[in-house]
Amino acid sequence: MSHHATCPECDADVPVPGDAMQNELLACPDCGTELEIVSLNPLTLDLAPEVEEDWGE
Amino acid sequence: MRAAVLVTTIRAEEKLLVSAFEARGITPDVILDRALNLDLTAGPEQIAPSGVPWSAYDVVFERCVSTSRGLYMLALLASWGIPTINSYATASTCADKLLTSIALTRAGVPQPQARAAFDEDSTLEAVEQIGYPAVLKPVTGSWGRLLARVNDRESAESIIEHRQTLGNYVYHTAYVQEYVAKPQRDIRAFVAGDRTLCAIYRTSPHWITNTARGGSASNCPITPELDDICQRAAQAVGGGLLAIDLLESPERGLLVNEVNHTMEFRNSSAPTGVDIAAEAVDYVLRQVRVQA
Numbered sequence: 247m248s249h250h251a252t253c254p255e256c257d258a259d260v261p262v263p264g265d266a267m268q269n270e271l272l273a274c275p276d277c278g279t280e281l282e283i284v285s286l287n288p289l290t291l292d293l294a295p296e297v298e299e300d301w302g303e
Numbered sequence: 304m305r306a307a308v309l310v311t312t313i314r315a316e317e318k319l320l321v322s323a324f325e326a327r328g329i330t331p332d333v334i335l336d337r338a339l340n341l342d343l344t345a346g347p348e349q350i351a352p353s354g355v356p357w358s359a360y361d362v363v364f365e366r367c368v369s370t371s372r373g374l375y376m377l378a379l380l381a382s383w384g385i386p387t388i389n390s391y392a393t394a395s396t397c398a399d400k401l402l403t404s405i406a407l408t409r410a411g412v413p414q415p416q417a418r419a420a421f422d423e424d425s426t427l428e429a430v431e432q433i434g435y436p437a438v439l440k441p442v443t444g445s446w447g448r449l450l451a452r453v454n455d456r457e458s459a460e461s462i463i464e465h466r467q468t469l470g471n472y473v474y475h476t477a478y479v480q481e482y483v484a485k486p487q488r489d490i491r492a493f494v495a496g497d498r499t500l501c502a503i504y505r506t507s508p509h510w511i512t513n514t515a516r517g518g519s520a521s522n523c524p525i526t527p528e529l530d531d532i533c534q535r536a537a538q539a540v541g542g543g544l545l546a547i548d549l550l551e552s553p554e555r556g557l558l559v560n561e562v563n564h565t566m567e568f569r570n571s572s573a574p575t576g577v578d579i580a581a582e583a584v585d586y587v588l589r590q591v592r593v594q595a
Contacts, residue, residue, distance in 0.1 A: 269335060270313040282312060295312060299471065300370040302445020303563040
């Protein structure tokens with residue numbers, strides 16, 4: 247079962263999967279902004295951390 | 304068994320890994336690297352952000368997308384005697400292309416020609432010794448970031464000047480590599496200890512074939528030759544849970560391009576039919592039992 251939250255960038259409705267995890271990344275379907283689930287209860291999204299120069303694998 | 308997964312964020316890979324732990328009856332603590340605040344003068348009895356002492360963990364699986372945070376934590380956890388995947392020694396070698404080349408050379412593992420230089424004139428000289436086209440890479444970094452194919456002396460001079468102008472001293476060390484005229488694809492192989500789990504071709508019309516840059520993934524059979532070079536490359540950097548990138552040279556055969564210590568695999572399980580997350584977690588658990 248999916249839930250919904252609001253994109254902090256464009257106010258769009260963002261579907262969040264039922265098995266979502268805290269700090270999971272997802273993209274806003276409207277504006278494409280990368281978001282992070284900062285809280286599961288209440289379900290809250292924030293902008294994902296900015297990619298830094300040393301990020302990678 | 305108490306395990307922690309150290310992360311920067313929860314990407315598809317980390318979610319799959321946590322699920323794989325849970326499928327084996329273990330609920331790992333997920334620890335955010337941004338939440339860390341460590342007393343470097345104290346020991347592992349200090350409390351982790353999860354609320355338990357670090358010493359309570361049988362293993363910490365380092366999955367930070369932030370290379371620097373991951374490396375520092377691996378160093379600290381090693382000093383405390385807490386088992387980690389990967390080891391600090393392996394991760395610190397893989398995180399630096401220059402150190403990886405040194406390790407591969409020592410072990411006699413085939414790789415593209417590579418040179419290192421530290422200022423503009425010597426870097427230009429290194430590029431000319433490699434010959435055009437050459438590839439300039441930062442010694443650290445990933446996802447094809449700041450890779451440059453240098454086709455002639457004019458572009459070499461420009462790119463080298465740009466790198467030297469960048470404020471970060473890391474970019475002032477030039478890693479110059481032979482450009483390998485590969486067949487619009489490279490190979491990424493996944494290794495867990497002494498097993499080569501599976502491999503994909505990463506195909507792209509662009510010379511940078513990273514799936515993070517749009518390359519598409521398809522299954523690559525594990526031949527004895529591929530298995531052999533992957534095992535030798537893995538051992539050369541210290542062994543562990545690794546993704547090995549290889550180029551197919553028309554003249555020299557398989558060459559190891561890079562070895563990655565916090566591998567991304569979200570696009571690789573479907574084409575290979577191998578549950579990489581499950582294999583990775585099984586490897587982590589085996590290591591704990593071996594080290595215990």
